[in-house]
Amino acid sequence: xxxxxxxxxxxxxxxxxxxxxxxxxxxxxxxxxxxxxxxxxxxxxxxxxxxxxxxxxxxxxxxxxxxxxxxxxxxxxxxxxxxxxxxxxxxxxxxxxxxxxxxxxxxxxxxxxxxxxxxxxxxxxxxxxxxxxxxxxxxxxxxxxxxxxxxxxxxxxxxxxxxxxxxxxxxxxxxxxxxxxxxxxxxxxxxxxxxxxxxxxxxxxxxxxxxxxxxxxxxxxxxxxxxxxxxxxxxxxxxxxxxxxxxxxxxxxxxxxxxxxxxxxxxxxxxxxxxxxxxxxxxxxxxxxxxxxxxxxxxxxxxxxxxxxxxxxxxxxxxxxxxxxxxxxxxxxxxxxxxxxxxxxxxxxxxxxxxxxxxxxxxxxxxxxxxxxxxxxxxxxxxxxxxxxxxxxxxxxxxxxxxxxxxxxxxxxxxxxxxxxxxxxxxxxxxxxxxxxxxxxxxxxxxxxxxxxxxxxxxxxxxxxxxxxxxxxxxxxxxxxxxxxxx
Amino acid sequence: xxxxxxxxxxxxxxxxxxxxxxxxxxxxxxxxxxxxxxxxxxxxxxxxxxxxxxxxxxxxxxxxxxxxxxxxxxxxxxxxxxxxxxxxxxxxxxxxxxxxxxxxxxxxxxxxxxxxxxxxxxxxxxxxxxxxxxxxxxxxxxxxxxxxxxxxxxxxxxxxxxxxxxxxxxxxxxxxxxxxxxxxxxxxxxxxxxxxxxxxxxxxxxxxxxxxxxxxxxxxxxxxxxxxxxxxxxxxxxxxxxxxxxxxxxxxxxxxxxxxxxxxxxxxxxxxxxxxxxxxxxxxxxxxxxxxxxxxxxxxxxxxxxxxxxxxxxxxxxxxxxxxxxxxxxxxxxxxxxxxxxxxxxxxxxxxxxxxxxxxxxxxxxxxxxxxxxxxxxxxxxxxxxxxxxxxxxxxxxxxxxxxxxxxxxxxxxxxxxxxxxxxxxxxxxxxxxxxxxxxxxxxxxxxxxxxxxxxxxxxxxxxxxxxxxxxxxxxxxxxxxxxxxx
Numbered sequence: 025x026x027x028x029x030x031x032x033x034x035x036x037x038x039x040x041x042x043x044x045x046x047x048x049x050x051x052x053x054x055x056x057x058x059x060x061x062x063x064x065x066x067x068x069x070x071x072x073x074x075x076x077x078x079x080x081x082x083x084x085x086x087x088x089x090x091x092x093x094x095x096x097x098x099x100x101x102x103x104x105x106x107x108x109x110x111x112x113x114x115x116x117x118x119x120x121x122x123x124x125x126x127x128x129x130x131x132x133x134x135x136x137x138x139x140x141x142x143x144x145x146x147x148x149x150x151x152x153x154x155x156x157x158x159x160x161x162x163x164x165x166x167x168x169x170x171x172x173x174x175x176x177x178x179x180x181x182x183x184x185x186x187x188x189x190x191x192x193x194x195x196x197x198x199x200x201x202x203x204x205x206x207x208x209x210x211x212x213x214x215x216x217x218x219x220x221x222x223x224x225x226x227x228x229x230x231x232x233x234x235x236x237x238x239x240x241x242x243x244x245x246x247x248x249x250x251x252x253x254x255x256x257x258x259x260x261x262x263x264x265x266x267x268x269x270x271x272x273x274x275x276x277x278x279x280x281x282x283x284x285x286x287x288x289x290x291x292x293x294x295x296x297x298x299x300x301x302x303x304x305x306x307x308x309x310x311x312x313x314x315x316x317x318x319x320x321x322x323x324x325x326x327x328x329x330x331x332x333x334x335x336x337x338x339x340x341x342x343x344x345x346x347x348x349x350x351x352x353x354x355x356x357x358x359x360x361x362x363x364x365x366x367x368x369x370x371x372x373x374x375x376x377x378x379x380x381x382x383x384x385x386x387x388x389x390x391x392x393x394x395x396x397x398x399x400x401x402x403x404x405x406x407x408x409x410x411x412x413x414x415x416x417x418x419x420x421x422x423x424x425x426x427x428x429x430x431x432x433x434x435x436x437x438x439x440x441x442x443x444x445x446x447x448x449x450x451x452x453x454x455x456x457x458x459x460x461x462x463x464x465x466x467x468x469x470x471x472x473x474x475x476x477x478x479x480x481x482x483x484x485x486x487x488x489x490x491x492x493x494x495x496x497x498x499x500x501x502x503x504x505x506x507x508x509x510x511x
Numbered sequence: 512x513x514x515x516x517x518x519x520x521x522x523x524x525x526x527x528x529x530x531x532x533x534x535x536x537x538x539x540x541x542x543x544x545x546x547x548x549x550x551x552x553x554x555x556x557x558x559x560x561x562x563x564x565x566x567x568x569x570x571x572x573x574x575x576x577x578x579x580x581x582x583x584x585x586x587x588x589x590x591x592x593x594x595x596x597x598x599x600x601x602x603x604x605x606x607x608x609x610x611x612x613x614x615x616x617x618x619x620x621x622x623x624x625x626x627x628x629x630x631x632x633x634x635x636x637x638x639x640x641x642x643x644x645x646x647x648x649x650x651x652x653x654x655x656x657x658x659x660x661x662x663x664x665x666x667x668x669x670x671x672x673x674x675x676x677x678x679x680x681x682x683x684x685x686x687x688x689x690x691x692x693x694x695x696x697x698x699x700x701x702x703x704x705x706x707x708x709x710x711x712x713x714x715x716x717x718x719x720x721x722x723x724x725x726x727x728x729x730x731x732x733x734x735x736x737x738x739x740x741x742x743x744x745x746x747x748x749x750x751x752x753x754x755x756x757x758x759x760x761x762x763x764x765x766x767x768x769x770x771x772x773x774x775x776x777x778x779x780x781x782x783x784x785x786x787x788x789x790x791x792x793x794x795x796x797x798x799x800x801x802x803x804x805x806x807x808x809x810x811x812x813x814x815x816x817x818x819x820x821x822x823x824x825x826x827x828x829x830x831x832x833x834x835x836x837x838x839x840x841x842x843x844x845x846x847x848x849x850x851x852x853x854x855x856x857x858x859x860x861x862x863x864x865x866x867x868x869x870x871x872x873x874x875x876x877x878x879x880x881x882x883x884x885x886x887x888x889x890x891x892x893x894x895x896x897x898x899x900x901x902x903x904x905x906x907x908x909x910x911x912x913x914x915x916x917x918x919x920x921x922x923x924x925x926x927x928x929x930x931x932x933x934x935x936x937x938x939x940x941x942x943x944x945x946x947x948x949x950x951x952x953x954x955x956x957x958x959x960x961x962x963x964x965x966x967x968x969x970x971x972x973x974x975x976x977x978x979x980x981x982x983x984x985x986x987x988x989x990x991x992x993x994x995x996x997x998x
């Protein structure tokens with residue numbers, strides 16, 4: 025046997041440095057440890073742990089946390105998976121509770137995709153894209169064409185596509201809100217392009233601050249960055265904010281002034297507790313109507329997903345983006361890029377169609393659909409406020425009123441002794457807090473540093489998806505003990 | 512109204528040049544035109560066309576071409592989509608023809624993933640990965656661990672992941688067979704890395720030619736390329752080849768000598784008509800057993816998919832890759848990279864499980880499964896040989912005996928007048944031929960230039976998935992007319 029082993033081709037020192045630089049805390053070390061706890065408990069080896077269940081509050085994954093899927097969606101999907109069931113319509117209706125509109129929708133979707141086991145067009149099945157365009161028209165009151173709609177593999181792959189097209193060189197910069205969902209910074213690292221951070225205003229319910237955007241832009245340009253686009257996440261992730269129409273218009277005007285593509289991540293558009301969601305598309309069309317000619321050159325890409333809202337079908341990986349005002353030659357490059365990966369999952373495309381075109385009033389499945397939808401909405405809102413109340417009562421914690429999305433992002437003011445201990449353990453202070461929380465309670469949240477936060481501030485992001493309120497008490501108790509230890 | 516419109520931010524001249532460079536002919540201009548013909552015929556506007564149906568022979572998409580899905584897979588999938596059906600087992604069994612093993616499998620899969628609407632672990636659900644590892648063990652007779660199995664979004668996303676990790680700088684080179692499935696060259700363009708082409712030997716049934724590999728490697732190194740990996744597609748796409756165990760061993764020994772990662776694209780592993788499929792993993796373990804210590808450092812990634820074989824579930828976007836011998840720190844980077852896109856479609860993961868663990872002999876669903884599986888296999892083989900016979904009888908056409916995968920890749924020797932006409936129209940000669948074929952017959956194939964071919968040779972790739980033989984006659988007739996026109 026040879027004694028000196030030849031070197032491996034691939035090592036941590038010679039693999040892609042841009043992948044190495046990327047950070048994605050949502051599924052990082054904390055999430056990995058929480059999965060280990062979960063496995064331990066499942067195997068009956070968790071008797072030494074101070075908790076009896078793991079709560080994954082680190083990620084917006086409703087159906088992992090007991091949210092039930094919407095019956096209409098899944099009934100249709102079951103027929104798409106096994107179209108032979110359509111030969112037994114009497115059994116479906118009489119014995120299994122399927123309604124006529126379920127059967128009709130499945131038949132129509134099958135006529136559009138032929139089989140969900142077949143590749144579709146790379147942009148997505150045309151009939152489904154038409155349904156998406158109809159939805160956008162109804163939502164905004166302005167026309168939309170299916171030729172500008174691109175179905176995607178969740179919204180994440182849409183972001184990946186758009187950033188691939190935008191990032192032309194290492195000097196390319198993209199304005200990204202801070203705090204942000206780390207998909208953006210991670211993708212920009214992998215693409216070897218520059219994140220141009222702009223801070224959201226915590227004291228203004230985490231709204232956009234135009235002066236902060238302008239300052240970041242000017243600073244980046246002065247450093248030689250070619251700023252090409254601005255990302256806005258509305259409703260906000262991780263902030264839970266819901267932008268005012270004024271904020272949206274200000275961003276669009278700034279983009280028009282500087283010649284920036286606008287990427288509007290609107291995956292939480294139905295998760296709004298305060299006010300009414302206004303899409304960037306509608307705000308843009310309003311502006312264009314008010315001042316004809318002045319905003320016609322704006323390029324807007326807006327993204328949506330089946331993973332969030334009351335749908336919560338994360339595992340189906342469905343989503344879409346709509347392009348507004350893009351050069352047709354650029355759209356051709358986008359088409360080619362997505363064609364390399366063939367097509368988004370076809371059953372996910374069908375779930376997109378069901379999301380944008382649910383049962384209407386008077387249709388057989390409407391009553392149950394509405395009951396389920398409203399039930400999920402109200403439960404989310406209730407839990408958001410229960411958590412908010414708990415945070416308000418905790419020492420050193422400040423939290424904005426829940427307004428949208430699935431998250432709260434409280435500030436934590438940690439005592440100096442805790443900061444010292446974190447330093448000793450080689451951890452960022454918010455990370456240190458979150459590990460302590462996980463080890464003590466089984467609740468997994470994500471430190472604010474995973475999303476970015478203003479220098480000197482500390483936060484964590486938690487979803488409010490987990491059922492019940494018992495886990496909220498676990499946090500309160502942990503927090504008190506933590507402060508008692510380090511105060 | 513303003514008269515001078517401000518410039519758009521994004522144009523063909525400033526978008527990502529590496530995306531622009533990428534070429535992906537499988538879904539290129541020919542495919543787009545064929546879709547236009549299909550839409551025309553569907554709308555009743557195709558009366559002026561000289562054909563009444565479009566045959567998509569450009570892409571391995573069985574269920575678009577009337578291949579029926581395997582019943583067992585889809586019955587299970589229907590229960591995963593609508594688990595409420597499991598409350599009516601008597602109806603499922605007595606009225607709908609579901610067997611007990613269908614119900615049990617669905618229950619087990621649901622216990623593993625909780626809901627197919629929930630995100631799974633980024634690497635894929637652990638129970639499904641265990642099932643994949645068991646399959647690999649049974650197939651190869653060597654151990655496999657689920658910790659090294661990564662479920663993916665079709666095999667394409669696995670290739671994308673691996674190339675992302677490998678391509679560290681513009682000088683990084685990857686040995687890619689020519690002709691190849693253009694996913695490889697397109698991805699390398701996007702990643703701004705170098706494709707190091709090595710030619711397959713058409714006269715040797717499109718086998719690998721070690722001297723050709725060695726020459727390409729040496730030439731690339733002398734030009735400053737840092738060659739990091741070698742890609743092998745077995746069975747071959749687009750060639751239809753099935754590699755001999757000797758060829759496989761030779762590639763592995765070469766990789767060991769030069770310190771190259773081996774990427775084995777084995778998505779057609781069950782589409783083998785001549786000989787028996789031998790995996791790179793088995794060949795590697797055999798070598799390691801024969802000469803202990805000498806090959807321990809080899810890094811192998813082997814890929815599989817639910818899109819091909821007799822499964823043909825392209826639209827479900829399921830696949831996996833297994834890593835052998837990778838540095839754990841590199842594997843960590845792979846995990847982080849895939850986590851940015853959250854997880855592969857969960858129903859696709861379940862289809863992977865069903866593919867690797869189909870009903871066994873004696874189980875209730877086995878008889879139908881075997882009948883369907885064998886029926887698809889035999890029909891594919893029959894059509895492959897029918898097409899092969901047709902090609903043999905055509906003037907100026909040479910074709911290797913069908914051995915594996917879903918494709919034939921005949922050489923076409925076009926008359927000088929056809930070459931001149933192609934030049935006049937600004938098209939490559941094989942592209943010119945394929946456009947003529949599409950316009951005359953509605954049959955869409957892909958020119959050899961889309962996969963790469965030796966200087967001075969011309970080919971096209973066709974699948975043999977379309978049912979019946981009428982379309983084969985359409986090709987023969989077109990070919991004769993084409994030669995009559997240009998001879």
